[in-house]
Amino acid sequence: MKKRIGLLAALLSFGALSSCGNVRVYKPYGNYLTAKQVRDVCVAYGGNYASISAYLGLYHGNTHVLLMKNDIPGVGFDCAIHSFYAADIYICDANDGSGSLVVWVEGEGVYGIQKAYEEGKISEEEIRSAADVADRLGIRRCGQVAVPLEKFTFSLTWGIGFDSSYESKTGILIKTKTVIERSPDEYVTTFEYPNIERLYEKVKMFALYQYPSTYDPYEGVTISTDPKTNYKLTIDDKTIEARNCPIIEGYPEGLTWSGKEFLELVFEIRDTIQNSDEWKALPDYEVLYE
Numbered sequence: 001m002k003k004r005i006g007l008l009a010a011l012l013s014f015g016a017l018s019s020c021g022n023v024r025v026y027k028p029y030g031n032y033l034t035a036k037q038v039r040d041v042c043v044a045y046g047g048n049y050a051s052i053s054a055y056l057g058l059y060h061g062n063t064h065v066l067l068m069k070n071d072i073p074g075v076g077f078d079c080a081i082h083s084f085y086a087a088d089i090y091i092c093d094a095n096d097g098s099g100s101l102v103v104w105v106e107g108e109g110v111y112g113i114q115k116a117y118e119e120g121k122i123s124e125e126e127i128r129s130a131a132d133v134a135d136r137l138g139i140r141r142c143g144q145v146a147v148p149l150e151k152f153t154f155s156l157t158w159g160i161g162f163d164s165s166y167e168s169k170t171g172i173l174i175k176t177k178t179v180i181e182r183s184p185d186e187y188v189t190t191f192e193y194p195n196i197e198r199l200y201e202k203v204k205m206f207a208l209y210q211y212p213s214t215y216d217p218y219e220g221v222t223i224s225t226d227p228k229t230n231y232k233l234t235i236d237d238k239t240i241e242a243r244n245c246p247i248i249e250g251y252p253e254g255l256t257w258s259g260k261e262f263l264e265l266v267f268e269i270r271d272t273i274q275n276s277d278e279w280k281a282l283p284d285y286e287v288l289y290e
Contacts, residue, residue, distance in 0.1 A: 044110045046070045056130040062106040065130040069098045083143035086113040087124045090143035092134035157232040175282045191278040211240045217259035
């Protein structure tokens with residue numbers, strides 16, 4: 001009996017030693033997580049095959065927002081890009097079905113991002129902060145505007161010197177900031193954008209997040225005018241700025257699909273404002289030079 005027990009102990013010892021070559025070695029994740037923290041979150045998330053794809057923020061000293069994935073040998077995942085949302089906010093994308101956006105509270109556990117929001121582990125403001133990080137990392141491109149109509153806001157600033165602007169949240173419309181003799185207040189009014197539901201439905205189909213923050217809609221088009229004009233469009237939390245655009249009303253030959261899509265939306269908002277009674281009631285521009 002003693003021999004059998006001794007043999008069993010020897011076999012277990014040998015098995016443990018021989019498996020050491022397969023023991024996973026965890027490394028720090030940049031300057032964000034220590035090796036121990038990486039091990040803890042991977043174990044909490046999914047075990048030996050879990051890994052971190054992106055780090056999107058630290059809150060409250062122990063609450064991390066992470067894009068995780070599982071690379072399980074022999075298990076296939078769909079190749080479609082998955083977009084993640086929480087609190088009516090589009091946050092980021094994963095390249096395939098193995099990814100998950102999670103909140104890891106040290107010493108407590110891992111939560112899906114929406115569940116973490118519902119249970120008060122992370123706030124709406126912190127989710128927006130994580131989305132900003134995802135935008136800078138280039139993993140926020142394929143989703144859509146997720147805010148409901150009652151939360152939908154936009155603004156447009158346009159003109160040679162960004163002189164004109166409208167903000168839907170406040171309703172403030174400014175015709176120009178370039179004033180010589182008149183009072184600047186004479187060029188300011190309020191305006192309620194008409195049929196905002198139609199614009200909202202159009203925006204939901206617009207590939208908003210595929211556009212960089214600084215964008216040239218006329219790229220590749222051989223057209224130039226002097227002076228040129230600028231546009232800055234903000235929808236929810238995404239801003240796209242286009243500078244030095246030729247002052248033309250149409251869409252020149254050779255314009256890309258994305259450039260036309262952007263300009264169509266900008267021109268629709270601009271023209272709706274400039275055709276309004278409120279805009280027309282404001283004074284004419286002052287003549288800068290005789």
